[in-house]
Amino acid sequence: MTAYVVLGIITLPIILMYIWLLLNSFTTQMKYGVIPTNLTLDNWQFIWSDVVINGTEMPSIWTATLNSFLFAGSLTILELIIGVMAGYALSRLNFPGRQGLLKTTMLLHAFPSVALLIAVFYILNFLGLFDSLWGVILVKTALQIPMTAWIIKGFFDDVSWDVEWAGLIDGCTRFKVWYTIVIPLIKPGIAAVAIFAFLAGWSEFLLLYTFILSDENITLAAYLQKLMSNPNVINYGLLSAVSIFYMIPVLLFFIFTQKSLMQVNATGGKGV
Template identity: 60%
Template sequence: MFLNLEMEVKTESKVKMSTFSKLKRRRKLIISYTILSFLSLPLFLMYVWLFFSSISTDMIAGIIPTNITFENWRFLWENVEIGSKQLPSIWKATWNTFVLASGLTVMEGIISVMAGYALSRMEFPGRHFLLRSIILLHAFPSVALLIAVFYVLDTLGLIDTLWGVMLVKAALQIPMSTYIIKGFFDDVPWDVEWSALIDGCNRINAWYQVVIPLVKPGIAAISIFSFLAGWSEFLLLYAFIFDEKNVTLATYLQKIIGDFQMVDYGLLTAAGLFYMLPVIFFFIFTQKSLMQMNMGGSKHV
């Protein structure tokens, strides 16, 4: 009898503790989401304002849209004229932006994966020095190298080409991507690779068939960052691209601004939204891979 009573008391105590822990966890979640929602609200309202501004000719108090129109989106079906200047096709700019971002993603991904594996698995002279200085290489601002890079691209005949900008951007991005992917390789046990070698694989086959599948989240992460960096690039394009056939969406927006006394803000907001939408959708579909990002052997969620 006393034993049954004691068991009932313990069971009731466990239920109360479980309920209390659930309530405590739920309260923390509510507080966290409330704070995040409050901090994100200004950003959300700015996107809403951009949308309203892009479909109206006037805004009451700068907030409430009036005279709904799609005239600001005319760049989708015709070449826009600002003053005496005609802007290039938005679809040509979109294609160039996609080519730049995709090319940068492929180039940076291939080089970073090979370099990250070498730094993680192989011993060679200067390896430790390279590991210490790799972040320093990434820290160099591109604006400080513009003149030197201009002379290099001009000598190679790559000035005013998307390939030239792609090479420069990749060179600036690869150190950080290599550091990130190295962390993923560090998390792959040596035993897995040794097992493949014992089973008859050579070093390349073991790397490609066994190790690479295990670091796919890392490859996805650096690919996403590379694509976004290429899509949003402006400075290098503005400095090294002169021909309008190589215009991208970033420089297209700069051309809309042009003379600050003649800015069509409705057109600018519509083009800005058009520029952002692919990135927003791209992030929505790839955020799971970003949440698995790994740097230097320690996970960052």
């Protein structure tokens, strides 16, 4: 009981902030900063019409939403494909440099992306991928793979070698054993990593803000930044509404995938 009381006290300010955000999105004025007055749906007009701020027309919210889904979805798919194969190799195969790679994997993930911005700019510009969603997707994937491979390795470590040997004795190839026997056994791990990858892509801002300039490639995170670009003319009601709109897909995604998320094993250290 004491634990629930402590957790309730700690989370109460966060809950109140979200309640304030919701109320502010349906009003034009907050009396004393906390009491909503003049209820309206005007703050949600971005859903059915274009938004004009200080004479400047904002990009379509649906373009930003589609780009956000494209970015997060593509990142998830690439991260899973590469991460699952890399995790299996780190768990099962003995190759030169394996121990050194295992020891530096987490270091690569911990390296701050902001320190790489200049190098990434030169690479994307050289490849012709500057101001391209696919260019940022590749960069974000490369930054996420070390952590993904480490987590997936932990799940592969929990699968007994006997399972694979049984498949090989029955005449299956190494690939068939991996695809038809081992992969189904680590579905909870794959699901959990997919959730983390999607959330990382959905919430990404720094790389997109730095390397995406055109409105046709804008995402919801950058859309929110545009709303706050001029601190003298911020429409806080509109900003609150767009913020809630931005959170809705993540909340729905978490509600339907929380069981898989709770099963994640992030140790990745067994069998090193």
